[in-house]
Amino acid sequence: MSATIIDGKAFAEKVRTQVAAHVTRLKDEHGITPGLAVVLVGEDPASEVYVRNKGKQTLEAGMNSFEHKLPAETSEADLLALIDQLNTDPAVHGILVQLPLPAHLNSDLVINSIDPAKDVDGFHISNVGLLGTGQKSMVPCTPLGCLMMLREQLGSLSGLNAVVVGRSNIVGKPMAQLLLGDSCTVTIAHSRTRDLAEVCRRADILVAAVGRPEMIPGDWVKPGATVIDVGINRIPAPEKGEGKMRLVGDVAFASAAEVAGAITPVPGGVGPMTIACLLANTVTACCRANGLAEPEGLTA
Numbered sequence: 001m002s003a004t005i006i007d008g009k010a011f012a013e014k015v016r017t018q019v020a021a022h023v024t025r026l027k028d029e030h031g032i033t034p035g036l037a038v039v040l041v042g043e044d045p046a047s048e049v050y051v052r053n054k055g056k057q058t059l060e061a062g063m064n065s066f067e068h069k070l071p072a073e074t075s076e077a078d079l080l081a082l083i084d085q086l087n088t089d090p091a092v093h094g095i096l097v098q099l100p101l102p103a104h105l106n107s108d109l110v111i112n113s114i115d116p117a118k119d120v121d122g123f124h125i126s127n128v129g130l131l132g133t134g135q136k137s138m139v140p141c142t143p144l145g146c147l148m149m150l151r152e153q154l155g156s157l158s159g160l161n162a163v164v165v166g167r168s169n170i171v172g173k174p175m176a177q178l179l180l181g182d183s184c185t186v187t188i189a190h191s192r193t194r195d196l197a198e199v200c201r202r203a204d205i206l207v208a209a210v211g212r213p214e215m216i217p218g219d220w221v222k223p224g225a226t227v228i229d230v231g232i233n234r235i236p237a238p239e240k241g242e243g244k245m246r247l248v249g250d251v252a253f254a255s256a257a258e259v260a261g262a263i264t265p266v267p268g269g270v271g272p273m274t275i276a277c278l279l280a281n282t283v284t285a286c287c288r289a290n291g292l293a294e295p296e297g298l299t300a
Contacts, residue, residue: 003227004262006149012272015148015298016061019279022295023062026286034286035064036094036120036278037086041079041105042072047098054096054275061279066092072102079105080113087115093289094120094282117289120281122174131177131300138281139300143175145273146207146228147182147300153226153262154205158183161202165189165216165250166209171230175207178300196220208250218255227256227263230270 026032036058040051051067058065068082079097086092095118101107111119116126122140130137150157162184166172172188179186189199191210200206200220208216209230221227231250240246249266257263264270280298287294 003257003260004153005257006153006228006262006264006269008145008149008264008269008272011149011152012145012276015273015276015280016057018295018298019276019283020061022283022298026283026292027062030290030292032286032290033062033064033091034093034282035066035091036096036282037066037068037089037092039068039070039079039082039086039095039097041070041074041098042102044098044100047100051098054278057275057279058282063279063282064091074102074105076105076109079110083110083113087113087118092118093286094118094278096121096278118285120278120285122281123170128169128174131174134181138285139178140170140174141274141277141281142171142230142270143178144277144281144300145270146175146230147178148277148297149228149264149270149273150205150226151182156182157205160184160204161187162205162207163187163189163200163203164207164209165193165196165200166207166211166230168209171209175209179205179207181300206251210250212250213248214250214252216251216256218252218257218259221251221256221259223259224261225259227251227260228270229253229264229266232266232271 038051055065055067086095095114111123112125116124119138122138127137162179164172164176167190176186176188197220201222205226207228213233213235229249229251233248234245237244237246247267284294284299
């Protein structure tokens with residue numbers, strides 16, 4: 001195996017340490033504590049674990065964590081009223097509504113009711129527009145984490161060919177915008193792309209975000225390319241026992257690692273960076289709200 005394995009856990013730890021140092025500075029020099037509010041509607045088990053982790057890491061970084069758990073049958077009016085309250089609360093610098101929401105709630109309406117300056121998920125239509133036009137915005141956490149890892153691994157990304165496989169609003173599209181912002185030549189590919197293999201083989205940077213297990217084999221990877229695998233897929237693992245599952249990415253790791261220059265594993269690659277970047281975004285939002293210098297190295 002020739003590829004350098006990009007250790008997302010270690011890198012996320014480094015980002016969290018930077019965040020905590022900045023939080024300490026905000027408290028000591030300005031008497032300000034960044035605050036993150038997380039809203040969870042209903043009892044989706046995966047979301048509950050995720051929200052618990054977010055709360056824990058927020059507190060570990062020295063920030064305030066405000067958790068709002070609402071019953072599944074909460075009305076849209078009540079949810080919007082809560083968001084309105086958080087929008088005007090000066091102690092709250094970041095607001096995150098955990099998705100997916102129960103079916104009777106309009107996710108777009110709910111996300112677009114968040115103050116864009118507090119939208120630490122970067123999903124608000126204003127932030128999408130600002131990112132697309134190269135202006136200062138809140139950037140979605142997963143693509144931001146990918147960008148940080150690429151910069152750490154490669155230094156300057158200027159002039160590199162980047163292929164993003166996947167066109168979701170949460171990862172694919174913002175990832176492409178961020179790579180453009182760092183002067184890459186960017187192709188967005190997807191399931192309908194003609195000769196996807198050939199498109200992938202041209203990439204110096206290959207970002208896989210399609211949500212299909214091991215869809216990209218090693219022979220689609222350009223020798224020496226940097227591969228960022230955003231996929232998290234559960235597949236049966238009979239070797240572990242009946243009914244057991246294991247996690248794999250969108251890239252066939254073993255074959256890709258023989259060709260790539262560097263690659264993120266699944267699990268332990270992009271995943272840990274998502275919450276680390278959420279914390280970074282909260283600190284950035286807090287600094288912007290108070291007219292203070294933004295933390296270096298923690299923004300796009």
